[in-house]
Amino acid sequence: MESINLDFPLWDRQIQALTTKATECLFGGATEGGKSHLLRVALVTWCLDIPGLQCVLIRKKFDDILKNHVEGPSGFKVLLAPLIERKLVQVTQKEVRFPNGSMIFFQHCQDERQFTSAQGTEKHVLAIDEAPQISERLIRFFRSWCRMDMAMKEKVPEKWAGSFPRILYTGNPMGPSLGFFKRNFVKARDEFSIELVEGFLRQYIPSRVEDNPSVDMVAHYGRLEGLGDKALARALDRGDWDTPLGDFLPEYDETRHVVPDFIPPARPVRA
Numbered sequence: 411m412e413s414i415n416l417d418f419p420l421w422d423r424q425i426q427a428l429t430t431k432a433t434e435c436l437f438g439g440a441t442e443g444g445k446s447h448l449l450r451v452a453l454v455t456w457c458l459d460i461p462g463l464q465c466v467l468i469r470k471k472f473d474d475i476l477k478n479h480v481e482g483p484s485g486f487k488v489l490l491a492p493l494i495e496r497k498l499v500q501v502t503q504k505e506v507r508f509p510n511g512s513m514i515f516f517q518h519c520q521d522e523r524q525f526t527s528a529q530g531t532e533k534h535v536l537a538i539d540e541a542p543q544i545s546e547r548l549i550r551f552f553r554s555w556c557r558m559d560m561a562m563k564e565k566v567p568e569k570w571a572g573s574f575p576r577i578l579y580t581g582n583p584m585g586p587s588l589g590f591f592k593r594n595f596v597k598a599r600d601e602f603s604i605e606l607v608e609g610f611l612r613q614y615i616p617s618r619v620e621d622n623p624s625v626d627m628v629a630h631y632g633r634l635e636g637l638g639d640k641a642l643a644r645a646l647d648r649g650d651w652d653t654p655l656g657d658f659l660p661e662y663d664e665t666r667h668v669v670p671d672f673i674p675p676a677r678p679v680r681a
Contacts, residue, residue: 414492418455424448427578430453432613433555434577436541436595439617439651441616449486449537450577454489454662456535457512460566460574465514465535468552470543472518476503479516479539486514519548527672535560536577542585553577567609577610580617583651592651 420428424444428451437445449467457463469475480486487500493499500507505513514531531532536556541549558575566574580589595614599605604613 414456414496414498416489416491416492418451420444420448420451424451426602428452430613430615431573432611433573433575433605434610434612435578435615436579436581436591436613437615437617438541438579438591438616439498439583440583446478446488446539447616449539449578449580450479450484450486450489453514453535453537453635454486454506455515456570456576457506458576459570461510461512462562462565463512463535464533465512466517466533466552467514467537467539468517468519468544469539472596473514474540475516475518493570495571510572513647515620519544525662532557534562535590536575538577538579539581540585540590541581542588543581544585544587546587548668549590588651596651 412505415579419443424447427435437448437525440477453465453467457465467475467479469478471658478485480501480503482488486506487494490501490506492497494501498509504516532555534556536552538544538549538552556575563574579591583592593608597611598607598612599614601616604611
């Protein structure tokens with residue numbers, strides 16, 4: 411069989427997110443930190459290495475999947491062009507099919523009607539792009555369907571052993587579930603630390619613009635200044651999760667505003 415060389419250049423922080431032993435990772439923060447490119451390369455790499463791997467790529471709007479991940483200068487069609495030309499890989503508006511049986515399905519979650527469409531659709535890899543834009547309730551629901559049976563785990567190559575099932579989130583610090591990611595990933599432990607939480611090894615890997623050597627910093631700051639919103643510019647530039655952009659109650663903190671379960675004392679009976 412003809413050998414085909416695929417080159418997916420990544421910088422150090424992206425490689426760290428690709429190869430981490432964490433099975434539930436938030437790779438996020440600043441704009442232009444290489445989040446979406448890493449997500450595509452990760453899905454393609456895993457699908458090529460692991461026969462029969464079933465992945466789902468989720469974004470709030472379906473059109474954004476097509477524009478940001480299928481088309482474009484580093485979309486799936488460009489990344490996989492040598493395989494597409496030889497008819498070994500098929501990229502459609504709904505999925506990417508690999509010759510070894512692996513697949514990447516595309517799904518949007520504009521609203522909670524997706525509870526019905528996602529129910530029962532077990533996936534080995536859950537990849538949610540711009541995850542803070544999606545409600546916490548939906549994220550937790552999708553998360554519950556990320557699993558892998560023992561027969562499939564035995565097919566995973568040694569280099570990826572123990573790394574699946576796997577969840578990869580990307581996003582900037584803005585949106586309705588900003589608080590969820592801030593409390594459970596960003597503030598819950600030190601950056602890069604890994605902790606077992608609810609069945610997955612959870613980790614936050616910050617994505618910062620200075621990690622991307624291809625960014626024109628003059629143009630970058632010009633675009634941020636053009637936003638006309640200092641809070642938004644800071645959140646996107648520094649990956650500042652403490653800037654309230656979309657959280658309904660940004661000051662809410664489970665460690666401060668929630669008390670443990672208890673039984674209220676009985677009301678005294680007057681004679």
